Amino acid sequence: VASIGGTFARRVRETATRRGVRPGALAASAVLRFRSNARAPEFEALQQAVAGDDLPLLRGLAFIVEPTLGEGVDRA
Known part of the structure; x- marks a missing residue:
């Protein structure tokens, strides 16, 4: 998550803190x-999301984690 950085990492930190x-x-x-x-x-x-990406592992992680950041219910 830290390697991706930016807004994504901030949202992960905020969601994790809430949970x-x-x-x-x-x-x-x-x-x-x-x-x-x-x-x-x-x-x-x-x-498809990772195909051709320079950093497919990080792109895949973001693809998988992103939906959990939008969940209305705070659960891990």
């Missing part, structure tokens, strides 16, 4: 949830 977890734990939880719940269309969207 009482560390930013890394929030990101890890999002990745685990994605891995457990994503279906073929979500995996295809992830593949």
